[in-house]
Amino acid sequence: MAGFLLRRIGGIAVTLLVTSFLVFGSVHLAPGDPASFLLGGRSASPAAVAAIKAQYHLDDPFLVQYTKWIGGVVTGDFGKSATFRQDVGGLIAARLPTTLLLIGYAGVLILVGGLAFGALAALRRGVVDRAVLVGTGIATATPSFVAAIGLISLFSVQLGWFPAFGNGGGFGDRIYHLTLPAAALALTFVGLLARVTRTSMLEELGREHVEVARSRGVPGSDVVRRHVLRNALGPITTVTGTIVAGLLVATSIVETAFGLSGVGQLLVSSVTVKDFPVVQAVSLLVVLAFVTANLVVDLVHPLIDPRLSHAKGGGA
């Protein structure tokens, strides 16, 4: 188990190194001269341009630039944002709580909604199943910006139940402000998770051990809990891991739509103004989120299915 963990963490380090190179390289492949963006389109004296280039090491060869950057990243220094004139680390740290709260909130909605609708569809074949299939089909096909606009117009503008804008202050108020964004963020993924849950549960429902449990007089709810849902958790966990990591990307649209100052909105605004250090740092954060989510999923799987145990010789 310890060996498995060490190997996986080593693998994550390599993944991050490779992707950091790709992220750094791709940003530099983008058309346009960074220096002119750094100057904000203003015409500047050659001396000012030279100063900017020196500050951001823009005249160094690519590999040297990369080495300097990655050296800083390892020590926690992501460079300075061109637009904010601040440390990138500080910029992200200030916005991370909002984004994490939003992701956590949406994650809970996705899990509860996805599992409930999926289980409902699997266990109530017929009208309920078909209704859930149609509903999840629409949910999955609705882009989050459309969901955001729809939710704002219904719940903020017409009904006035929830605010359409801003972070709010204090935990309760923040949750209140984040309700519509979390719903907009969750909608697509609730549909996705419900469908995965439904398929996975239907597959388990047809298994022999489910009938055996029934034949032994185990009540229906226990059969569903211990034999159907329990065994269906594998695919559900895998998809949930990917969804949660993907939420970090999806927040960019929702945070922008709801005017939340979070990491997603920071990414969008930084891309627009070619604020390279910020884009690079947030991209790395996204990669980190995905590899971490995968690691967590891989650690959880053996707890669900003992056949996948990493320990040699079983757990007896």
Add this chain to the structure above:
Amino acid sequence: MTTRLLEIENLTVRLAAGKAARPILDGVSLHVERGEAVGLVGESGSGKSVTCRSVLGLLPEGSRASGGVRVDGEDILTMSSTRLRDLRRRGVSMIFQDPRASINPMRRIGDFVAEGMRAGGVPQKDALKRAEELLESVGIREPRAALRRYPHEFSGGMLQRVMIAGALAGGPRLLLADEPTTALDVTTQAEVVSILTGLRAERDMGMLFVTHDLELAAAICDRIYVMYAGRIVEAQSTEGLFSRPRHPYTSGLLAATPRLESDQPPHGVPGRPVSLAEAPSGCAFAARCAHARPGCTEHEPGPREIDGAQVACLRAEELIHD
């Protein structure tokens, strides 16, 4: 008159309309007395598993059943779901064919054996203690440690013993065994059979043993029912069946069994079983029967009593296969 342990009377099971041309069970009647071992033999698709499962009220989805399935005089088909659950926990247990598929691979052995008892309200601690005793009685070494192990750590034969332990947990009066050794290799088959028959005798349970293997049924059972295309075609004591099979299908099955002492290769029954899409008129076996006459495809032969044997064949009196 005392009630029989199991009495199936004129049981007919039809699948949902359009799914099959004929009923999967067509007027099946059989009984098992207290402490008696009864065999139910036939080819795959003959309806023996459906018959067996019907005793626990496990009928195919969307099917309709008529007739009676009575355990100690109580009809399963009209029973309340609460009463049926109680019967499944304490009265009747089933041993399924493939233990690897029948035991949840993600839960511990102890959870499996204790599950029925837990459902019946036995506290966890007592249920696990009882599970340990049961595992010991079916010959699992280190039963206490086995409780915490997972199914994939056991061989198929060991798992089938676990299955038997689980089936015995509720102290049933009637044991249903649906091809319990078909998924096992020959040596483990012998071990599992001897454990099963030993425990059955010790606890004086009635047993309905479903198999396609006549020899195996003969080794275990007092009486044997032979099924073909959803009907019982012959029922006799085991000795009677082997010495004087009355139905041409039974004698065909006997001839199909390979024998060591004979130089002749075994003869298979010609043709193939009747599928659910076919509904032949008259005797379903007539198309494969060497003794068939024109009349055989006109009238469905009802079961008749001849010398203590029940036979459903028009020519049962004239044909003696010995």
